[in-house]
Amino acid sequence: MSQSVIGIIEKGVGGIYQVNTGDQVIECKARGSFRKEHISPLPGDKVKIAIEKQGLSVIDEILPRKNSIYRPQAANIDALLIVMASDHPTPDMYLLDKLLVLAEIKGIRPIILINKMDLDGGKHLAKVKACYERIGYRVVGISATAEPEKSRETLMNALSDCGTTVLTGQSGVGKSTVVNLILGQEHMLRGDLSAKIQKGKNTTRHAELVMTEAGHYIVDTPGFTNFVNEGVFRYELKNYYPEFEECSHLCKFSDCRHENEPECAVKARVESGEIDQERYQRYLELSQSLKKSKWSE
Ligand SMILES: Nc1nc2c(ncn2[C@@H]2O[C@H](COP(=O)(O)OP(=O)(O)OP(=O)(O)O)[C@@H](O)[C@H]2O)c(=O)[nH]1
């Protein structure tokens, strides 16, 4: 007889899943029929497993998911920590807006983290705050390497009420530095070691949940260049901009896309400066790019 328990998948590589049941981490394989049903367990999934005394334990059931994302592949995400550098690399505001849309679609709370403040004395942070705090987003600034202690404290505060948090953003902005700062020296050493072992292997799609001191999970993601617009249709893109939602009921047409329509309240606010012009321009650009994609309706 096997014993049945509930746990959370922390990692899955090559069909072997590490499931944390609260008092131990158990290696499991997935029940054979998942494949036929085109379901694959993801890190972050809450699962029911059958513990086997001999051989691998088995994931029998995946409990309902709150959400799931594609890059990294993970489920039940509470917060998306969107990391940007003040400089090096040059901030990609278009990517920031796309990631905010992704968070809105998936029902994940976004937090914008500006790192490397030591490089510009906080100028970029001030610019991002001016645009994004006004529309309801949380923006925090740190210098992970220049002021590690202060930065750690800021991060701990920002993440104190977040459950599972995924870090995302361009390559080189400091995501892994931030993860190491949160987790401390021990993880860093382990991380370096496994990075050496993994060298040459493609590990980008394998998310790993790592538990913090506070008992939350944190997930690092290697930087990426091509972004996947997950499930956003062009006609609904506008719904994911909080500043548009505030006034879209004043547009002449109820299905106004705020592009070329007459008597558009959003455009009026862009002209008066109440809505950030540059972010609006990026919205138009994103809408155009969706026209060419499979999400073109
Ligand atoms: N000046 C400065 N450099 C920093 C800061 N934080 C991180 N860095 C440096 O930025 C570089 C990139 O940091 P990583 O943590 O590897 O960046 P990443 O986002 O994980 O990059 P990918 O894994 O490629 O996506 C490293 O050389 C860090 O030492 C900071 O606050 N200030």
Ligand SMILES: [Mg+2]
């Ligand atoms: Mg990294």
Ligand SMILES: [Zn+2]
């Ligand atoms: Zn409009």
